[in-house]
Amino acid sequence: MGAGIARDAAMRGLKVALIEQGDFASGTSSKTSKLIHGGLRYLEHGHLRLVVESLRERHTLRTIAPSLVHPLSLMLPVYEGDDRPAWKVNVGLWLYDLLARGHNLRSHRMLSARRALALEPGLLIEGFRAAGLYTDCQMDDARVCLTNVLQAISFGAVCCNYTRLRAFLTQDGHLCGGAAEDVFSGRTMEIQAQAVVNATGPWADRIRRLSDEAAALRLAPTKGIHAVIPRVAQQALFVQARADHRLIFILPWGEYSLVGTTERSLDGSLEALRASADEVGYLLDEVNRILPGSHIHADDIVATFAGARPLLAFSGSAAKASREHRVEIDERGLVSVMGGKYTTYRAMAKETVDLLVSRHRWRADRCLTDQVSLLETPQPIALDHWHHVIRRIDPDLLARLLTRYGAGTFQILQLMDREPALAQAVCPHHECSEAELLYAIEHEMACTITDVLARRTRIAFSSCQGLDLLSTLTDLFQRYKGASRETMERQVEQYQQFLANGLAFRPVLSAERHWSGAEEPLRSGK
Numbered sequence: 078m079g080a081g082i083a084r085d086a087a088m089r090g091l092k093v094a095l096i097e098q099g100d101f102a103s104g105t106s107s108k109t110s111k112l113i114h115g116g117l118r119y120l121e122h123g124h125l126r127l128v129v130e131s132l133r134e135r136h137t138l139r140t141i142a143p144s145l146v147h148p149l150s151l152m153l154p155v156y157e158g159d160d161r162p163a164w165k166v167n168v169g170l171w172l173y174d175l176l177a178r179g180h181n182l183r184s185h186r187m188l189s190a191r192r193a194l195a196l197e198p199g200l201l202i203e204g205f206r207a208a209g210l211y212t213d214c215q216m217d218d219a220r221v222c223l224t225n226v227l228q229a230i231s232f233g234a235v236c237c238n239y240t241r242l243r244a245f246l247t248q249d250g251h252l253c254g255g256a257a258e259d260v261f262s263g264r265t266m267e268i269q270a271q272a273v274v275n276a277t278g279p280w281a282d283r284i285r286r287l288s289d290e291a292a293a294l295r296l297a298p299t300k301g302i303h304a305v306i307p308r309v310a311q312q313a314l315f316v317q318a319r320a321d322h323r324l325i326f327i328l329p330w331g332e333y334s335l336v337g338t339t340e341r342s343l344d345g346s347l348e349a350l351r352a353s354a355d356e357v358g359y360l361l362d363e364v365n366r367i368l369p370g371s372h373i374h375a376d377d378i379v380a381t382f383a384g385a386r387p388l389l390a391f392s393g394s395a396a397k398a399s400r401e402h403r404v405e406i407d408e409r410g411l412v413s414v415m416g417g418k419y420t421t422y423r424a425m426a427k428e429t430v431d432l433l434v435s436r437h438r439w440r441a442d443r444c445l446t447d448q449v450s451l452l453e454t455p456q457p458i459a460l461d462h463w464h465h466v467i468r469r470i471d472p473d474l475l476a477r478l479l480t481r482y483g484a485g486t487f488q489i490l491q492l493m494d495r496e497p498a499l500a501q502a503v504c505p506h507h508e509c510s511e512a513e514l515l516y517a518i519e520h521e522m523a524c525t526i527t528d529v530l531a532r533r534t535r536i537a538f539s540s541c542q543g544l545d546l547l548s549t550l551t552d553l554f555q556r557y558k559g560a561s562r563e564t565m566e567r568q569v570e571q572y573q574q575f576l577a578n579g580l581a582f583r584p585v586l587s588a589e590r591h592w593s594g595a596e597e598p599l600r601s602g603k
């Protein structure tokens with residue numbers, strides 16, 4: 078969200094500083110289901126306005142970032158006894174199409190069980206009645222966030238990761254900036270500003286209390302986890318869980334499947350969220366039930382991740398809690414943006430910057446974030462310039478670079494030109510080239526091994542976990558950033574800890590193969 082606000086404000090010609098205490102997207106924004114979607118499920122709870130806004134934003138993001146946000150066909154199988162019979166699914170999908178108001182990606186279809194099985198033969202046959210087929214979008218959440226940051230910088234914003242806000246600066250009872258700390262060196266700095274925006278997702282109440290100790294809590298965050306497992310389905314599936322009737326996703330994710338999500342109240346600190354054995358067990362049970370041939374066991378899990386939904390305080394079940402947002406200004410002038418979904422970040426950013434501009438009577442250009450491409454497309458003529466490098470590299474590699482980095486591809490080609498060995502794949506399991514790792518360090522502000530492997534690339538969420546390329550990466554940090562050996566040893570340890578956290582549920586699962594269900598029940602939502 079902060080990245081979206083920085084992009085919007087910088088594009089309007091405002092002077093912007095963005096600080097992030099960890100890496101960009103290291104909070105909730107890399108822990109999502111990676112969907113840019115209207116939120117079919119929210120129709121059931123009557124959140125029509127949110128669905129309309131999300132579908133509109135889905136269209137906008139698809140327009141400004143077609144290579145980062147791409148259509149995904151999802152199948153919603155209907156079984157005998159499901160809460161949502163086929164007619165209800167059909168009506169819901171028909172309404173979903175209608176609410177897209179001419180921006181629909183593809184109209185939905187209802188399939189007989191036989192036709193659905195032809196598409197996804199592994200689905201449970203018993204009680205299978207029909208399936209709905211509809212289209213939403215999938216994205217790489219961490220990269221979409223980073224791309225906003227990089228474009229904000231290209232429009233003049235100063236964006237710093239690993240810089241934590243410690244306190245606000247005040248003058249005559251009003252905020253006039255913040256005191257921040259460089260997380261690595263401990264060095265402190267003061268940032269003067271006419272306006273301060275708190276876009277810290279689930280941390281928002283903590284920051285509000287830095288401005289006003291007595292601020293009432295506005296958020297009721299819930300925890301949600303995902304598991305990365307070997308690919309179990311070709312289609313993206315949206316299925317009703319037997320255990321609690323929630324809808325869960327089984328999504329294609331490269332050569333893996335991404336399964337999620339769960340919903341329960343936060344039981345620990347935001348900094349220490351991890352998937353528990355119980356949550357993982359719940360997801361695996363549902364996968365093995367709906368795809369009986371998959372036989373996925375806890376030991377097959379490649380990785381898990383857990384995030385906190387920054388939900389506005391709600392009463393009743395989290396399933397019914399609205400994903401709508403609120404922009405609030407406290408007495409000292411702190412503007413807090415709370416709630417919402419990843420899908421609606423651009424609209425929330427626009428609303429926030431519009432509010433700032435009118436409140437401060439700033440002279441600023443109009444919002445252009447729905448018109449300017451998020452990822453600059455390279456001009457063919459510029460590609461010609463790199464003909465001699467392009468000739469040497471695999472066409473598939475070039476196509477992938479253009480999709481992922483847009484005009485940034487030139488800088489990668491430049492690195493490959495400087496050092497031809499950098500065009501090599503980083504390890505036998507990944508297409509990623511060494512030049513991309515270096516590009517992440519030199520041009521994408523990656524400061525640690527985890528930044529590179531978990532957010533600039535997804536290597537951390539693959540079977541090899543990137544362990545066999547740690548020495549290459551360490552070497553790049555030492556050669557190009559002058560990192561010391563001690564720093565890199567510490568970073569390797571931190572990366573190993575990151576991986577261990579994702580698999581921390583395992584010892585418990587090995588001890589008891591059956592899910593106890595003893596923890597707090599999982600609740601509905603995404």
Ligand SMILES: Cc1cc2nc3c(=O)[nH]c(=O)nc-3n(C[C@H](O)[C@H](O)[C@H](O)COP(=O)(O)OP(=O)(O)OC[C@H]3O[C@@H](n4cnc5c(N)ncnc54)[C@H](O)[C@@H]3O)c2cc1C
Nearest residue numbers: 078098104105106109110112242277278301384418419420
């Ligand atoms: C399990 C799960 C699945 C989801 N799936 C989807 C989905 O598929 N599609 C969708 O649209 N939405 C989804 N969402 C919702 C979406 O992820 C969030 O709405 C969105 O990512 C919130 O972004 P944010 O920038 O507000 O918060 P965050 O991404 O959490 O960013 C806030 C940042 O503030 C930083 N911060 C905190 N304190 C300080 C400080 N003192 N100084 C500096 N920085 C600080 C944090 O480090 C953090 O990185 C999902 C959420 C969850 C939990």
